[in-house]
Amino acid sequence: MIRPYLRRAKALKNILLDHNYDSRRYFIHSQSGRSLLNPQQLQGRLLQKAHSIEKGLSMPEPRDFFGLKALRELEGLIRQYEQRGLDENHISIRKARGVIGAYFERHEGLEIPEEIARFRPLAKGLTTVPGIGTVELTRAGQAAAAAGDLESVMRSRRSTRIFAPGDVSSEDIQAAVSLAGTTPSVCNRQSARVYSVRDPELKEKMLALQGGSRGFGHHIDTLLVVTSDMSNFRDGRERNQGFVDGGMFAMSLLLALHHRGLGTCPLNWSADRTKNEKLISxxxxxxxxxxxxxxxVGQLPEEFHVAASPRREISDLLIELPA
Incomplete structure (x- = not known):
């Protein structure tokens, strides 16, 4: 009878060792607790902070002179980038400067407060940079693209923060989830699950925990939660498999919803253990x-704008080995 307990004890030991290995690597190589960043970390932080301004520009009703804190943080990062003499053609610094230019273009004609005006030189005179800021789209154009070939579907999918009034049908959700169910998974275990919520009060509580939908969350008609059932996985070697399979399923679901002509906005669940338990409860x-x-998920308006969110160059994405 003791043998099963020994197996469990050995499994727990290996899981703890593997998670300790993951935690150590993450702490060493991520931006956690760092004020002085290496070039790759600095470029990643620039993209993150520039997107917070870009996201604000894509809101249904952006406040005048929003994002003062983000602008201050972006200023510090740009200064650090300049002091190190890093590549000014990299997408991270081009996006940061271009987004600041788009920010001032958005406020053209308004009396700009001094505390905001001081950030204008960071744009280096860039007011309109192709692929940076926001992009104007139409419902008809998105529907046509979503009905096209695979490249058209993938390149036209955009995160939407402007939704039109109108219910999302259960049939559309079911059809999209069914299509996403064709996503590959480890040993075809199909661990992904989707919870669909339309109740306004419950959605509000969920979005408050998520924390990234201020300014547009109240326009979301249906809120989906994608999960992965851990009981499908065996040991410490599969500790991350739920995220892999669940993430692949979530991408398929986004594309399937887009194919149905719906607007979507993926909302990350980068939560600590306390918030995680609160959402579970x-x-x-x-x-x-x-x-x-x-x-x-929601209906698309006839005309709307989205964050441009330029993508990295293929040279950043594809590394051929051996070099």
Whole structure:
């Protein structure tokens, strides 16, 4: 009888060792607790902070002179980038400067407060940079692209923060989830699950925990939660498999919803253990569920704008080995 307990004890030991290995690597190589960043970390932080301004520009009703804190942080990062003499053609610094230019273009004709005006030189005279800031789209154009070939579907999918009034049908959600169900998974275990919420009060509580939908979350018609059932996985070697399978499923679901002509906004679930347990409790999720992300879904308006969000160059994405 003691042998099963020994197997469990050995499994726990290996899981703890593997998670310690993950935690150590993450702490060493991520931006955690760092004020002085290496070039790659600095470029990543620039993209993150520039997107916070870009996201504000894509809101339904952006406040005048929003994002003072983000602008201050972006200023510090740009100064650090300049002092190190890093590549001014890299997408991170081009996006940072271009977004600041787009910010001032958005406020053209308004009396700009001095505390905001001081950031204008950071744009280096750039007011309109192709692929940076926001992009104007139409519902008809998105529908046509979403009905096209695979490249058209993938390149036209955009995160939407402007939704039109109108219900998202259960049939559309079911059809999209069914299509996403064709996503490959380890040993075809199909661990992904989707929870669909339309109740306004419950959505509000969920979005408050998520924390990234201020200014547009109240326009979301249906809020989806993608999870992965951990009971499908065997040991410490599969500790991250739920995120892999769940993430692949979530991307398929975003494309499937886009194909149905719906607007979507992926909402990350980068939560600490306290918030994670709160969401599990709020939705009465099974304890075996690993929360991957939320997805806001709604109808598209006739005309709307989205964050441009330029992508990295292929040279950043593809590394051929041996070099």
């Amino acid at each position: 709020l939705l009465s999720l099974p304890k075996t569920d690993l929360i991957i992300m939320m997805i806001g």
